[in-house]
Amino acid sequence: MAWNEDRARMRIKRFIDSIPEGRIVVEDFRSFLSETRMAKGITASAALTEASLVDIPRNRAITTHAVHVYANLIDFNSVLVDAGRETEASHRLAFEFLHAHYSACDVLIDEFEMQRVDFHGSRLHAVVLAPEGPQNEGARVRKAIAFAAGFREMVERLGQEHTRFQTGVRIGIDSGPAVAIDGGRKDEREPLFIGSPANHAAKLADGQEPGVAVSRRAAAAIDRAPQPFSDILSLSKSLERQFLNEHVVTAGVDRMADARLETAYTKVADELRARESGSVSEAVFRFQRKAPPLKDIVYADHPPSRAIRMEMASLFADIDGFTAYIDDSIRTGRIAEAVSNLHVMRAEMAAALREDFGGRKVRFVGDCIHGMVAEGDARSTDAMATMRTAVNAAAGLRSSFELCRTMLPGADRLGLAIGIDYGETPVCRIGLRGQASVRAAASRATCVSEAEQRRCDGRETALGEAAFAASPAVVRQVFISGRKVPNFDHDAADLLLGTMQSPYLSSGVEADPMRAHSPEDQLPMRAHDAW
Known part of the structure; x- marks a missing residue:
């Protein structure tokens, strides 16, 4: 099956009807917290994590004033x-690496009574929501820095004991208003904080220099200023250590950050030893x-012991301009409109990928969707057919997005940047067991497809070098x-790719002469068979 405008328009209308702007309830975190505690029978003195922003109904948008922490495991690519070259052994090590650090981060997050938002590849996102109120912003920032110092020390110590997990860590911290939503379903919960603090913290965590980078606003909350000629406060190692002397109160218990680090490290180290013992x-x-x-991948069916590994195309599609859009919506009281629009756009992109191109969403990463597609059989992936499907999927996503821009109020200012790459990629759930585990697809292809998306503006689609080499002529x-390529939508793809006679004319890939003229006939059959 291929993308079809009438079908896409009907889907979008259905999504709009299922999540109408008028039914989005906007409330502040304090009232949501009180309501959740009452519903769960949790006392006000209980740990905040017991009533955290998890399983937010799709018709709710929770306004928050929190500190956002992004940690980047900077040696992951190596x-x-x-x-x-990527091998089965290197992918096994990469997943063990992420599994260990995701689990360690979750344990430390719980110890500091923070909330994990998302793990994605080498990046970890968490928020500090308490103590609540604008008057406590400085206390939240100090807790965030203490956590950052603790996490960097935990990773360093784990690397000393288990050398295969060694990595530098760069952490970005920002503070400010954002909106919390959850667009996931069933066992695929997807909490998300939209707004500039999360985006800025992520940008501060980018880079190859280990350390902690604190935004100007977060620094001001603790009466500190950025370095001269800079917008950030870069913490020295000695200053990081000082923040481990901070008092952190959780569920009414006051303990030093350093003591909380020791508790978390002991638990993580014991679990790693248990894993190594089998x-x-x-x-x-x-x-x-x-x-x-x-x-038809069901992530719950793929724990580490049943991980998938195969050649596939990785796609990243990012909504360009959405952070500025949500910041403006917060200022002008149009949060419900922006949240409803985001739910609809993400739902349509995931549906188009799955229903029109047989692909699967890995996860939503902020206002971005990460997906994957493959063509072939039980024995091998057909690289050229996969890349043709991938570029057609990218074109379909752009056309669906353009329909959303015309059908949703206020969405006309937004764009879509798309990156694609190709390669052997492992997929499974990792981290803590149960619902706290994380859907992961991590490879050079996933990293490059995201990097390709970043070099695009809201009109462009880009291929990584491996995707380009694997593509039909x-x-x-x-x-x-x-x-x-700019403006590569369904119509452009149909015009430019629709008359292709032989995708097997690609340098570096040996053609099968028996199949040289068959893909045009076979592809629709594969799509039909998938249904």
Whole structure:
């Protein structure tokens, strides 16, 4: 099946009807917290994490004033490769690396009574919501910095004991108003904080220099100023250590940050030793192949012991301009409109990927969707057919997004930046067990597809080098200028790719002469068979 405007328009209308702006209830965090505690029978003195912003109904938007912490495991990309190439062994190590650090981060987050928002590849996002109120912003920032110092020390100590998990850590911190929502379903919860603090913290965490970078606003909340000629406060190692002497109160218990770090580290170190002894079977990564299409992947069925690993295309599509849009919506009282629009746009992109191209959403990453597609059979992935599906999927996503812009109020100022890459990619759930586990697809292809998306503006689609090399000749011709094309929607794809005769004319890939003229006939059959 291919993208179809009438079908997409009907889907979007259905999503609008299921999440109308008028039914979005906007409330502040304090009232939501009181309501949740009452519903769960939790006392006011209980840990905040017992009544945190998890499982927010889709018709709710919670206004918050919180401190956002992004941690970047800066050596992750080197873990992905073994002697310059990705192998099953390097992917196993990469997942063990993420599994260990995700679990460690969750344990420390609980110890500091924070909330984990998302893990994505090498990046970890958490928020400090308490103590509540504008008057306590400084206390929240101090807790965030104490957590950052503790996490960096925990990772360093774990790396000393388990050298394969060694990595530098760069952490970004910002503070301010944001809106919390949850667009997930069932066992795929997807809490999200939209607004500039989360976005700015993520940008501060970008880079290869280990350390803690605090925004101007967050620094001002603790009566500190950025370095001269800079907008950030970069903490020295000695200053980080000082923040471990901060008192952190959780559930009425006052303990030093350093003591909380020791408690968390002991728990994490003991669990890692148990994994290495083989007593925790869930942490043993075993890979298997999945026959395309990928749309029927059920992540709950793929713990580490049943991880998927195969060649596929990775797609990242990011809503360009959304942070400025939500900040403006917060200022002008149009939060319900922005939240409703985001739910609809994300739902349509996920549906188009799955229903029109047999792909599967990995997760929503902020206002971005990460997806994957593959063509082939139980034995192998057809690289050229996969890349043709991938670029057509990108074109379909853009056309669906353009429909959203015309059908949703206030969305006309937004754009969509799309990146694609191709390669062997492992997929499974990792981290803490149960609902706290994380859907992960991590490889050089996933990293490059995200990087390709970042070099696009809201009109462009870009291919990574591996995706370009694996593509049919006609796709390479379309993307020949910098591997990037503006306004590549369904109509453009139909015009530029629809007359392709042989996708097997690609340098570096050996053609099968028996199939040289068959893909045009076979592709629709594969799509039909997937249904």
